[in-house]
Amino acid sequence: MLESYFTGLLVCGGIIVAIGAQNAYVLSQAIRREHHWWSAGLCMASDVALFTLGMFGVSAALMAVPQALEALRWLGVVFLGWLALQALARAGRGRAVLEAGAATRRSLKGVLLTTLAVTLLNPQVYLDTLLLIPAIGVQQQDATTFVAGASSASVIWFGALAWAGSALAPVLSRPAAWRVIDGLIGVMMAAIALQLAFGSALI
Template sequence: MIESYLTGLVVCGGIIVAIGAQNAYVLSQAIRREHHWWSAGLCMTSDVILFTLGMFGVSAALMAMPQAMKVLRWLGVAFLGWLALQALVRAGRGREALQAEGGLGRRSVKGVLFTTLAVTLFNPQVYLDTLLLIPSIGAQQDDATSFVAGASSASVLWFSGLAWFGSTLAPVLSKPSAWRVIDGLIGLMMAAIALQLAIGGL
């Protein structure tokens, strides 16, 4: 039981920590302290649901519908490309009005949650990891429930850490020059992920 839990914690932790669009978005929300705990909480919930569904055989159904994965891939490319463009434009123009505590550009909880959900669900890699890769490892464990619990714990720890550290460092990173660097890095990261998805679909 403990061994299965630790396996889930370590394996899923390694996969989740890999910087991706979801992580970049949650971190950017945390730095500007804009409903970041809502965003992190949605990511945790999504992971727990997908881990559980994967272990109950949804991965087999997904494999039987390759067209669904293709549609998700190109939706992801378009959405991530749009986010990258927005971030790069902000990096070029700067945004003094957007401070760590929010400001004129502050969005609603609904807007933040919608974007978080889109970043999560429009990324085919999320399904490959949570519905295929992780369940394939979990199926080899003695206790599948403990494995899912370990995987879920990794997600909770990681996104809680992003939300907490990002908001804690916000005063340091709230200067306009820092925002331009942050937006530039996030834009390049989103663009690289979108390009990787597009190349994989060709």
């Protein structure tokens, strides 16, 4: 059971940490101290709901059609490899930084609606939570423990963004910091892609 939990924690953690629109938005809210805990909490709840739906809904169909599981495994390899290349490219060329500007403070409703938009209108979210993660989780010994590990990764990550965002504002104003972050993300995504391709962690 612990193995399933840590697999969910590490695999999903590696996927969640990839700085996308959702993560960048939560981090920018934390830097501005603008309803950031509400935004992070909504992201956590969305992830838990999607992980559960994907694992106990989509996974049943995957088990009934082994060919689909194999196809999804290679889709995951390609997708994660693409994420790795993108992150490493950003690390090489640099990217725009998040700044704690003196923007007009938005309402809680506006922040929550924007959080939902960057979460649910991103096709990558559905590929991760409804396809890629169940494809891995269905091969674990305990699906419930795997989902618990995946959910823990979301809670830990978004909690860390909300808590540390304001404190990290001076660091995140430096382009070099984003080069390091993207470099680490690229290496992590590449490692997960190789793990999926050779099946060492899935058998």
